[in-house]
Amino acid sequence: MSLPDSAEVVVVGGGIIGCSTAYHLAKMGVEVVLLERAKLTSGSTFHAAGLVGQLRSSANITQLLGYSVELYDRLEEETGLATGWKRNGGLRLACNDERWTEVKRQATTAHSFGLEMELLTAKEAQDLWPLMDVSDVVGAAFLPTDGQANPSDITAALAKGARMAGALIVEDCAVQSVDIENGVVTGVVSDKGRIACPKVVACCGQWTRAFAATVGVNVPLVSMEHQYMVTERIEGVTPNLPTLRDPDRLTYWKEEVGGLVMGGYEPNPKPWAVKGIPEGFHFSLLDSDFDHFEQIMELALGRVPAMETAGIKTLTNGPESFTPDGNFILGEAPEQPGFFVGAGFNAFGIASGGGAGMALAEWVAKKEPPFDLWPVDIRRFGRPHFDTDWIRTRTVEAYGKHYTMAWPSEEHDSGRPCRRSPLYATLKARGAVFGEKLGWERPNWYGPDGARDEYTYGRPNWFAHVGAEHAACRDGVVLIDQSSFAKFALKGPDAVAALGWIAANDVSGPPGSLTYTQMLNDHGGIEADLTCARMALDEYYIVTGTGFATRDFDWIAKGIPQGMNAQLVDVTSGWAVLSLMGPKARDILQAATRADVSNDAFPFGTAQTIGIAGAPVRALRVSYVGELGWELHIPTEYAQSVYDALHAAGDVTDAGYRAIETLRLEKGYRAWGSDIGPDHTPLEAGLGWAARKSTDYRGKAAVEAQRATGVTKMLATFTADPKVILLGRETIYRDGVRVGYLSSGGFGHTVGKAIGMGYVRHAEGVTRDWVLGGTYELEVATKRVPCEVTLSPLYDPQNVRVKS
Structure with missing residues (x-):
């Protein structure tokens, strides 16, 4: 088959994600070509287990998976191809009180998101799944709209639907390179020729990381072995048997041709292709590892005794791509405009396929996702995720936790410490119990020697310690190491005009002014929530949350209007941050500096450079805890000296991020990623006061329309x-x-x-x-x-x- 000279979009990869993306692009009238190096499904789709569950901790990701179900409901009729899809429902078991609490909270989450989820007794669950022993089951949850599909069949149906809508799908066509000219995607070169195109979508499964790296794009995923067993027919297994997840036994189950598919997530997973994926690996499986699977088999036998005498058809060992946080990866790469990614599906690509393809297609065609997809946005990653060894270390832990308890406030343990504040050792010696975000070690709370998090759905062991830090902030003064803040410098003759277009609040104040602002999309949704300090006529110092470093930098950099002379630079590593907060903050600060920090000389919402212990400190008078306070931004090499000087100035209590959370909730301060985001406008969020009514800015028209309606x-x-x-x-x-x-x-x-x-x-x-x-x-x-x-x-x- 000859290739066209050009296309609007080229999708690389013919698994379920690539075919779904092509299907949805074609349905939107986009000229799309899909190139597959071998045959459709030959990567990891062909050996997927095919369970389709919907409930996730994010409403929008749940909505995405719900769309998959809606699509699969109609796909067979639309295309005339069987998909193996059936809505037979999904059961989830709980075998101890803590798990039962988790399941009940999941049921409430389902109700919050509009999903029907029923709580059952052990006997009621057994009535739906008669083969299982329920002697240890406390209760179960049932989602009647969950189901299962045949991965290869549903992908073939998506491919046919894509062709019916005008997409061209070419198999046995290996992509060799992506052409980039002056920072712009211009085409794709394959072994069958070149296609000129402005947009490329990488849906290459476990090959995506290496492929994306050829154009400087980082996709944090690695390959892991994943095994499941298929049995011969078993008496009592019926076609309408629901899918079953038994997280306390680390296993999942589904019916297949009168037998069972059983797999699981072992706590000691095996990475694969550590030195690279072998050439020509397609429609290929790994050798079955019965010894490694034995731990899962033993757990399974306790649930389904019939497995002891069942005939075994196969033990399938197929490598799949997994990510460091267990979520898949979607979106336009921040490093390369026009290069999009849909990969890293952590063995639930069939459940995600319909919705992920829809969302990615809209992102490609409309330059924005259909709704907030932050939990799976490629921009959630950062500097630690460039190192494959670090990614693999963290991903092994994430895989092993797939079915363990999802505790509130749970932290990862692997790959730590990675990024450390210059005060890390000092704070650790003072009893800091650290959490981690984007590789940064951050003090969560302070306790006695050897203190560590003890997770529970009840009151955690840090509750009283955080309460004491909270009280110290309300009544005295606390010092919080927030060096992990992301910090950018925006500089140039057009810096004021550029930021004035991107920011909703008025950032045109004189040097020394400090502005809290949102940055909005064209619909008025909040894309960023940050603080801007004007340091000079042509320079701003911008501070945002740790986890938003990549995302916010990308939003600001791409938001600078074409032709404007303004440069954005990430200066995070150059500045440590100590937040001095509480009614006695001024007393401590005044004792540590010769600068006048009285309210008249240093009012709220201003920034000054002051001297402390020989350091030129950028002091920002701002607070996220509802008390008098300053963020002290310190050149990194001075951090220890300033910290010591502040402690020497009076009675100061060290505090952590969990105290910040309790304090900000009392004050009603919003948190981006939970309370505010792209699906929420300033008016809906109670932040209309921060959206100016004077000059124009991006999103203003939508905000003003909402003010009227x-x-x-x-x-x-x-x-x-x-x-x-x-x-x-x-x-x-x-x-x-x-x-x-x-x-x-x-x-x-x-x-x-x-x-x-x-x-x-x-x-x-x-x-x-x-x-x-x-x-x-x-x-x-x-x-x-x-x-x-x-x-x-x-x-x-x-x-x-x-x-x-």
């Missing part, structure tokens, strides 16, 4: 009995009707209550009076508890400490 959702704060544990995703009921779910949850040690934030939704419109006029309940682990609602901060240091 009103909103259909509004972010509110909820409080409940202190015994209630809120974690986020609990369902909100207003006057008995489900109206939303919590975006974040925690505890307020000053107000002495459980606190949650979440959007209250009403299609006919939401006003302040409507929100405050209802009677509210929260569903927590399937139980409803009464709560109070407010649109004001619970804590105000200038006024009343606790608002009822």
Whole structure:
């Protein structure tokens, strides 16, 4: 088959993700060509197990997987090809009290996201799955809309649907290179010729990392061996048997031709192709490793005794791509415009295939995803993820945790420490218990020697310690190492004009002014939430969250209008940050510097360079905890000296990130990635005051239109009995009707209550009076508890400490 001279989009890879992306692009009228080096499904799709589950911890990823189900429902009729798809439902077992709590919280999450999920007794679960022994089962959850598919058949149907819509699919066509000219994708070169194109989509499974690297794009995934067993026919196995997940026994099950498919996620997984994937590896499997699978088999026999006498057809060992955090990877590469990625599906590519292909196609065609996809966005990764050994180390841990308990606030242990503040050793000696984000070690809380996190769905062991840090911030002063903040310098003669277009708030103040702002998309959604300090007429110092370093840099850099002279540089490593917060912060700071830090000389929302212990410190008067305070940005080499000087200046308490969370919830400060994001506008989030009405900026038209028409959702704060544990995703009921779910949850040690934030939704419109006029309940682990609602901060240091 000859290749066309050009196309709008070239998709590389003919597995389920590539075929789904091509299908959806073609349906949108995009001229798309898919190139597959061998045959369709010959990578890892052909040996996938084919379970389709929907529920994830993110509403939008759950929605994505829900779209897969909707697509698979109609695909066979549309294309005339059998897909093996059936909605036979999915069971998830719980065999101890902690797991049962987790399952009940998952059921509440399902209700929050609009999914039907039923809680069953052990006997009711056995009625649906008669072959299993339920003597150790505490309870089960059943999702009736889950199901299973034949991976090769459903991919073939997607490919046919793509062709029917006008896509060209070429097999036995190996892509050799991607042409880049002046930073722009111009074409794809294959062994059958060149296709000129402005956009390339890499859906190459476990080959994606190496392929993307040829154009300087980093895709953090590695190959892992994954095994499952297929049995001969077993008496009692019927075609309508639900899929079964038994996380306490690390196993999953589905029916296949009267027998069973059984696989699992062993705690000691085996990486594959450490030195690279062998040439010509397609439609290929690895040697079955019965010894390694024995641990899974032993656990399975306890659940399904019939396995002891069942005939074994095959033990399939197929390598698949896994990622360091267990989520797949979608989006336009920040390193290379026009190069898109859909890969790293962690053995749930069939469940994700329909939705991921839809989302990626929209991203390619419309230059933005259909909704917020931050949990799977390629820009969630950063500097540690360039090292394949680090990725592999972390991915081994993530694979091994696939079916372990998903504890609240759980941290990874592998690949640590990686990135360290210059104060790491000092803080560790003072009792810091560290967490990790984007490779950075960050103090979560402080405890006695040897203290470490002990995970639970109840009150954790750090609760009282965090409470003490919280109280110290409210009544005295705390010092928090926030060196992991991402920091950028924007400089150039057009810096003010460029940032003025990207930022919603007014950043045109004089040098020394400090502005909290959102950055919006064309729909008014919040793409970034950060602080900008104007350091000079032509220079800004921009500070954002640790985890958003890659994403926010990409958004700002791409947002600089064409022709403007402004350069963005990541300066994160050059600056350590100490946040000095609390009503006594000024006393400590004044004792450590000769600069005048009185309110008149150093008002809120300003930045100055002051001297402390010989260091030129960028002091930003800003607070995320609701108290007087400064972020002290210190050239890295001075960090220890400044830290020592601040402690020497008075009674200062070291505090960590978990205290920040409790403090910000009381003050009602929003967190990007949970409370605010691309699906939320400033008006919906209660941040309309930060969206200027004067000059133009990106997203202004959408914001002003919403000002005129009103909103259909509004972010509110909820409080409940202190015994209630809120974690986020609990369902909100207003006057008995489900109206939303919590975006974040925690505890307020000053107000002495459980606190949650979440959007209250009403299609006919939401006003302040409507929100405050209802009677509210929260569903927590399937139980409803009464709560109070407010649109004001619970804590105000200038006024009343606790608002009822």
